[in-house]
Amino acid sequence: MSEGFGLVVRFSLRDQEAARAFDELCATTLESIKSEEPGTLTYVAHVPEGEPLVRVFYELYADRAAFDTHEAQPHTKHFLAQRDQYLAGVEVTFLDVIGGKVAARQ
Numbered sequence: 001m002s003e004g005f006g007l008v009v010r011f012s013l014r015d016q017e018a019a020r021a022f023d024e025l026c027a028t029t030l031e032s033i034k035s036e037e038p039g040t041l042t043y044v045a046h047v048p049e050g051e052p053l054v055r056v057f058y059e060l061y062a063d064r065a066a067f068d069t070h071e072a073q074p075h076t077k078h079f080l081a082q083r084d085q086y087l088a089g090v091e092v093t094f095l096d097v098i099g100g101k102v103a104a105r106q
Contacts, residue, residue, distance in 0.1 A: 004041075004060060004061070004062070004063070004096075004097030005060075005061045005062075005063055005064045005066070005067050005094075005095070005096065005097070006042075006058070006059055006060040006061065006094075006095040006096075006097060007057075007058075007059050007067075007092060007093060007094050007095055008056065008057065008058055008059075008092075008093045008095065009056070009057040009059070009090065009091070009092050009093075010054065010055075010056050010090070010091040010092075011054065011055045011056075011057070011083070011087055011089075011090050012053060012054055012087065012088040012089040012090070013053045013054070013055065013086055013087060013088060014053075014086060014087065014088050015053070016052070016053070018053075018085075018086035018087075019052065019053055019055075019086070021086055022055065022083065022086040022087075023055075025079060025082055025083065025086070026045050026055070026079075028075075029075050029076070029078070029079040030043065030045070032073070032075035033070070033073075033075065033076075036073065036075070037066075037069065037070055037073065039061055039062040039063070039065070039066025039067075039069055039070070040059070040060075040061055040062075040066060040070055041060045041061060041062055041066075042058060042059065042060040043057070043058075043059050043060075044057065044058050044059075045057050046058070053088075060097075
């Protein structure tokens, strides 16, 4: 399994109001990712247990080109332009796939 390019992004949100607004922004963005990005294999937002003001995204792309395509999408650019108003911090970790199980594309 040499293909694949991923990242984990940890967002710390300012407060509960910011968390609600951020979640709404995410929901809108996720709809476009689902319908318009075939190279995005996995894009999942999580709330860590016991951390209501944190969101963790796990993103897996077919390859680096698919990630670059994701970053160039209007919905992604809108998300990136809007997100900072809700954040206290962000941490991004880029991942190169070396092995594992990935669901087959449908």
